[in-house]
Amino acid sequence: MTDTIAAVCARRVWDSRGLPTIEVEVRTSSGARGQGIAPAGASTGRREARELRDGGDRLGGCDVIRAVELAISVVGPRITGIDVHDQEAVDAILARMGPEVGGNTTTAASLAVLHAAGASRGIPAWAVLDAAPRWMPRPQIQIIGGGAHAAHRTAVQDFMVLPLSPTRIADAFFEVAEVYRAVGAVLAERGPRRGVADEGGHWPEVTGTEDALDLLVAGIERAGLVPGVDMAISLDIAATQFASADGYGVGDRSYDTADWIAELDRLCRAYPISTIEDPAGEDDARGMRRAVATLGDTAVVVGDDYLVTDADRIEAAARDEAVQAALIKVNQVGTVTGAARAVAAARANDLSVIVSARSGETEDVSVAHLATGWGADIVKVGSITRGERTAKWNELIRIDEALGGLPLAPAP
Structure with missing residues (x-):
């Protein structure tokens, strides 16, 4: 069945090291919802997808207000209307946006789509x-x-x-x-x-x-x-x-x-x-x-x-x-x-x-x-x-x- 992405919202939440991170929530036309939160590494490879952090003095430069804004203003409009079950199509768009919105933003959005697809079918994410x-x-x-x-x-x-x-x-x-x-x-x-x-x-x-x-x-x-x-x-x-x-x-x-x-x-x-x-x-x-x-x-x-x-x-x-x-x-x-x-x-x-x-x-x-x-x-x-x-x-x-x-x- 087709169940399109109807809305995308995002918020700043907190991780286990006391640092902010981004949560994205995806809602579908059927009312299904899925959330994903981006984790962060301490030991990171230089070839990893780059996080988007705000810089400056707030929270040691680690705030994610810009990432949250871009999830709503850029990611949301570009993936709205796509079938939530078409993870590859959504992720192809997210991958192209990665340098613009940050790997933390695309990670949270991609995970949210996976969980929303499961909720749409009434099954857990692993079963998707x-x-x-x-x-x-x-x-x-x-x-x-x-x-x-x-x-x-x-x-x-x-x-x-x-x-x-x-x-x-x-x-x-x-x-x-x-x-x-x-x-x-x-x-x-x-x-x-x-x-x-x-x-x-x-x-x-x-x-x-x-x-x-x-x-x-x-x-x-x-x-x-x-x-x-x-x-x-x-x-x-x-x-x-x-x-x-x-x-x-x-x-x-x-x-x-x-x-x-x-x-x-x-x-x-x-x-x-x-x-x-x-x-x-x-x-x-x-x-x-x-x-x-x-x-x-x-x-x-x-x-x-x-x-x-x-x-x-x-x-x-x-x-x-x-x-x-x-x-x-x-x-x-x-x-x-x-x-x-x-x-x-x-x-x-x-x-x-x-x-x-x-x-x-x-x-x-x-x-x-x-x-x-x-x-x-x-x-x-x-x-x-x-x-x-x-x-x-x-x-x-x-x-x-x-x-x-x-x-x-x-x-x-």
């Missing part, structure tokens, strides 16, 4: 993408924050866990929660706890990467689980954050590319690490290829800043054997359709798919629907002690129940 998913994505959850998420207290950005033995997503979340609590108990025995990082992981009261890894292993064991059997470790290196023309600077040490990848290989062989994200910088193609050649037998090499949810870059990286998995973030490319093409490119090249939230998030649960509807292998949503994160956890549990209980995707 795939009415019969085969599995639920396996959750990848931060336990210790670092890098840009925690004032660069550690070079590595995310110390995460990946449940291996659970077969249902609710059980996977339960085991992650046990590990989170156990790591907190170990930290409390060391001294005062310092709160949480941007994505809800423990603040990194550690002396360095290996201390954090030892802490994770201790937490897994204290929770009664076997490291590498029941629970694996995943790392987001976010190497662009400490890359330079001369190599990689970590603390008081400097590495050339070969030595840096060798150091990561040593860690992957010493600890039960299953995935390692952005081991080399966004412009270090040689380093990414070396990472796959060196680490690929022990840990899956994931591209994030290196790929920026770009289908062409994913295809090229697959040909070059520079990645084994693609991280997917809608706001990196600016539209649902653009991200769907990136997923298709990954699948066509036998790469694993990880759908990810960002460090600046809201109660918007789109990532849970996208990960399910796209059949992602892994969903990366952040830790358990922030409401914008548990909103995604809880939505994934509801989706699984609505589907009658699906198996988790195979572990990497």
Whole structure:
């Protein structure tokens, strides 16, 4: 059935870092409504779709009043009258407008159209993408924050866990929660706890990467689980954050590319690490290829800043054997359709798919629907002690129940 977009409104709302962001609401001729809120990253690739921020003194230049105005005055008129079920047509218009209105504006609008299309048909957003998913994505959850998420207290950005033995997503979340609590108990025995990082992981009261890894292993064991059997470790290196023309600077040490990848290989062989994200910088193609050649037998090499949810870059990286998995973030490319093409490119090249939230998030649960509807292998949503994160956890549990209980995707 045809149900055209009848109205578009927008507003300034707030994300988990206390910064403004944009929410777009789409209303259709049948009365259906859908909302989408743009997330924002702290560690961002230079090839990502650019946000539109106001600049100036207000809120450190991060206000979005101009983006809200453009969503109403420019985006609304250009997509009004289009069938809400024709996501590709809407997103083609949004993509052309991206440089004018900002990737945050197009992201919020595109997500709003997806949710409105579901509401128009009386189905959830995941079912718009795939009415019969085969599995639920396996959750990848931060336990210790670092890098840009925690004032660069550690070079590595995310110390995460990946449940291996659970077969249902609710059980996977339960085991992650046990590990989170156990790591907190170990930290409390060391001294005062310092709160949480941007994505809800423990603040990194550690002396360095290996201390954090030892802490994770201790937490897994204290929770009664076997490291590498029941629970694996995943790392987001976010190497662009400490890359330079001369190599990689970590603390008081400097590495050339070969030595840096060798150091990561040593860690992957010493600890039960299953995935390692952005081991080399966004412009270090040689380093990414070396990472796959060196680490690929022990840990899956994931591209994030290196790929920026770009289908062409994913295809090229697959040909070059520079990645084994693609991280997917809608706001990196600016539209649902653009991200769907990136997923298709990954699948066509036998790469694993990880759908990810960002460090600046809201109660918007789109990532849970996208990960399910796209059949992602892994969903990366952040830790358990922030409401914008548990909103995604809880939505994934509801989706699984609505589907009658699906198996988790195979572990990497």
